[in-house]
Amino acid sequence: MSEYLVNIENERLSFFTPAGEVKALNGVSIHVGEGEVLGIVGESGSGKSVTAYSLMGLTAYPGRLIGGDLYFNGHHINEMTEKQMRKMRGNEVSIIFQDPMTSLNPVYTIGNQIREVILLHTDKTKKEAQERAIELLTLVGINEPKKRLKQYPHELSGGMRQRVMIAIALACEPKLLIADEPTTALDVTIQAQILELMMELKDKLGMAIIMITHDLGIVASTCERIAVMYAGNIVEYGTTDDIFYNPRHEYTKGLIRSIPRMDATEHTRLVPIEGTPVDMLNPPKGCKFASRCEKCMKICLTEMPPVTQFDEIHYTQCWLNQKAEMEEASPQSSGKEQAGSPAEPEQDPQIAEGGAANE
Amino acid sequence: MSDLIKVEHLKQYFPAGGFGAKKKYVKAVDDVSFTIQKGETFGLVGESGCGKTTTGRTILRLYEPTSGRITYEDQVIFDSGDVPYTDRQGVPEKDANGNIRYGKKTAVNMLPYRRKMQIVFQDPYASLDPRMTVGDIVGEAIDIHKLASSKKERYERIIELLKCVGLNSEHANRYPHEFSGGQRQRVGIARALAVDPQFIVCDEPISALDVSIQAQVVNMFEDLQASMGLTYLFIAHDLSVVKHISSRIGVMYLGKLVELAESNELCFHSVHPYTRSLISAIPIADPVVARKNKRILLEGDVPSPLNPPSGCRFRTRCPYATEQCAAEEPAFREVSKGHFAACHNLDKVQ
Numbered sequence: 001m002s003e004y005l006v007n008i009e010n011e012r013l014s015f016f017t018p019a020g021e022v023k024a025l026n027g028v029s030i031h032v033g034e035g036e037v038l039g040i041v042g043e044s045g046s047g048k049s050v051t052a053y054s055l056m057g058l059t060a061y062p063g064r065l066i067g068g069d070l071y072f073n074g075h076h077i078n079e080m081t082e083k084q085m086r087k088m089r090g091n092e093v094s095i096i097f098q099d100p101m102t103s104l105n106p107v108y109t110i111g112n113q114i115r116e117v118i119l120l121h122t123d124k125t126k127k128e129a130q131e132r133a134i135e136l137l138t139l140v141g142i143n144e145p146k147k148r149l150k151q152y153p154h155e156l157s158g159g160m161r162q163r164v165m166i167a168i169a170l171a172c173e174p175k176l177l178i179a180d181e182p183t184t185a186l187d188v189t190i191q192a193q194i195l196e197l198m199m200e201l202k203d204k205l206g207m208a209i210i211m212i213t214h215d216l217g218i219v220a221s222t223c224e225r226i227a228v229m230y231a232g233n234i235v236e237y238g239t240t241d242d243i244f245y246n247p248r249h250e251y252t253k254g255l256i257r258s259i260p261r262m263d264a265t266e267h268t269r270l271v272p273i274e275g276t277p278v279d280m281l282n283p284p285k286g287c288k289f290a291s292r293c294e295k296c297m298k299i300c301l302t303e304m305p306p307v308t309q310f311d312e313i314h315y316t317q318c319w320l321n322q323k324a325e326m327e328e329a330s331p332q333s334s335g336k337e338q339a340g341s342p343a344e345p346e347q348d349p350q351i352a353e354g355g356a357a358n359e
Numbered sequence: 360m361s362d363l364i365k366v367e368h369l370k371q372y373f374p375a376g377g378f379g380a381k382k383k384y385v386k387a388v389d390d391v392s393f394t395i396q397k398g399e400t401f402g403l404v405g406e407s408g409c410g411k412t413t414t415g416r417t418i419l420r421l422y423e424p425t426s427g428r429i430t431y432e433d434q435v436i437f438d439s440g441d442v443p444y445t446d447r448q449g450v451p452e453k454d455a456n457g458n459i460r461y462g463k464k465t466a467v468n469m470l471p472y473r474r475k476m477q478i479v480f481q482d483p484y485a486s487l488d489p490r491m492t493v494g495d496i497v498g499e500a501i502d503i504h505k506l507a508s509s510k511k512e513r514y515e516r517i518i519e520l521l522k523c524v525g526l527n528s529e530h531a532n533r534y535p536h537e538f539s540g541g542q543r544q545r546v547g548i549a550r551a552l553a554v555d556p557q558f559i560v561c562d563e564p565i566s567a568l569d570v571s572i573q574a575q576v577v578n579m580f581e582d583l584q585a586s587m588g589l590t591y592l593f594i595a596h597d598l599s600v601v602k603h604i605s606s607r608i609g610v611m612y613l614g615k616l617v618e619l620a621e622s623n624e625l626c627f628h629s630v631h632p633y634t635r636s637l638i639s640a641i642p643i644a645d646p647v648v649a650r651k652n653k654r655i656l657l658e659g660d661v662p663s664p665l666n667p668p669s670g671c672r673f674r675t676r677c678p679y680a681t682e683q684c685a686a687e688e689p690a691f692r693e694v695s696k697g698h699f700a701a702c703h704n705l706d707k708v709q
Contacts, residue, residue, distance in 0.1 A: 193656055260577075272574030276542070
């Protein structure tokens with residue numbers, strides 16, 4: 001056990017599809033303290049949602065947890081039964097999905113859906129639940145809450161629906177809120193409203209948030225720590241400042257370079273990350289990013305890089321960093337290393353070779 | 360630079376129930392005028408439902424305009440006959456007798472123009488026929504316009520187009536489902552390029568793609584423009600991408616253009632309150648700037664286009680709204696050279 005609210009240790013999860021095993025997560029470790037906001041960024045299929053869902057025991061059918069330990073708020077998720085899980089979901093941990101259009105039930109009123117959560121998890125009476133529902137809608141900034149409770153989801157706009165989703169998620173004052181691309185389906189001005197609301201509620205209720213998104217702009221303005229995921233691995237983890245001002249993994253650097261800046265006065269060409277995301281059915285050996293990495297070395301193609309820790313928080317999984325760190329650790333032997341040290345078999349001449357092999 | 364496309368007082372109404380006098384319309388595009396110069400990229404931004412896509416499609420006459428005039432290279436391709444010729448300031452021109460001059464009602468056959476004007480759609484998953492090979496998708500336009508005299512020439516042309524967008528010859532025999540989103544969008548672009556067009560409407564071409572792929576496609580658009588001298592109408596809701604690629608940007612709100620300016624001018628010296636809040640709402644990928652950035656939060660949602668507010672359509676969410684805004688529709692006027700905005704309270708906007 002630890003002092004963390006969320007403690008995922010070396011999680012491995014695979015989807016056993018007819019076409020073969022898809023290793024969605026290959027040893028992911030995440031820690032979230034109470035009241036902390038963690039951002040998980042990555043492209044589609046990188047495993048960011050799967051990580052968060054597995055924490056709630058929501059892994060979809062062909063998927064199975066095959067390794068690692070998940071702790072949340074004193075529960076050991078691996079050993080929980082479905083019944084215990086149900087008690088926890090919506091009560092201690094809640095989730096907001098990407099698409100507010102499809103995550104609300106169209107045949108029940110808003111009120112019905114909010115009250116359901118309250119009645120299920122507390123011993124409040126129907127009348128008290130109604131009052132709590134009104135209170136919640138007021139909290140998330142919906143006007144005329146009494147009228148809204150009687151309406152159906154289709155009568156509300158996208159932004160309103162997402163507010164209702166947040167109200168449902170917050171009904172039992174959870175310790176952790178998982179927000180899975182909460183604003184992707186919304187317009188920018190509405191997105192700004194929703195993000196502001198989430199941050200306000202976080203301060204008010206003191207809950208932790210895991211923010212899953214592909215938008216670096218959103219994590220920059222809301223998160224304290226960021227995990228960058230690529231093909232089922234956390235390739236870089238650090239504080240927001242670490243990630244944006246001192247990125248160490250080539251993928252993180254590439255991501256930051258590839259987005260157009262709103263405050264740029266001159267037209268500069270974007271620097272894209274070349275290539276396409278990996279095929280998760282037949283992942284390459286070694287580092288998954290190697291085929292798109294400009295600084296790919298020979299070893300990257302054969303072996304998965306270990307974790308390089310820069311300070312207490314900031315780490316990456318990249319051979320380049322591992323190599324640099326090793327050289328730094330033994331400065332006296334740096335002259336010798338050029339001749340070839342036994343600890344680090346990959347040397348400069350082979351970097352060029354590795355680059356060629358990559359072609 | 361000369362104007363390639365000139366759009367004057369374009370209106371596009373869609374019927375939305377009701378009969379006779381009670382017939383209701385969604386005014387998707389309501390009195391929009393702008394020009395696109397040869398070789399430039401004109402960006403169109405706005406929230407969903409503001410009419411930006413409809414504008415793009417109406418210019419190509421994929422929707423028949425309700426009213427207005429569209430001119431392509433001095434050729435009128437559509438004129439509803441009730442739009443007066445105006446000068447730069449919007450004053451109607453008069454003939455010798457002092458009568459206002461109207462255009463002649465026209466609606467040309469678009470087929471020859473389809474060779475010059477093309478479109479790339481938003482969703483690469485929905486815009487390619489799943490039962491056609493990529494080669495046939497790209498080749499279809501070549502067949503329709505009879506651009507190849509033999510099968511061999513057709514094949515060579517297809518391969519050339521695929522190479523042009525960064526795909527290779529073996530991809531021609533594959534089906535769309537075998538491709539990733541970014542590759543499909545490349546196929547969509549190759550299809551648009553097949554007829555050697557001059558003008559392409561890019562309707563949110565990158566919003567369905569992953570972040571790391573977006574930059575690749577944006578760069579490809581820029582390269583193609585440089586090598587083939589293309590003109591783009593680039594429609595997107597992401598202002599930062601539009602700013603990057605466009606030379607001029609128009610901002611739409613509920614079917615109206617509210618501001619139009621050269622792209623840096625628009626991003627750094629915007630005058631319309633809506634543009635300002637739109638810019639401030641964009642999350643900046645820089646933590647220090649983001650923490651300092653004070654967002655101008657707009658109240659509420661976009662009103663229904665079925666029943667837009669009277670006067671200025673933005674007034675229900677505008678922090679500067681006055682009585683005048685409800686009574687009178689603001690004119691779209693030039694505030695400085697090449698910078699247009701429609702607002703009554705420009706002097707009050709901070």
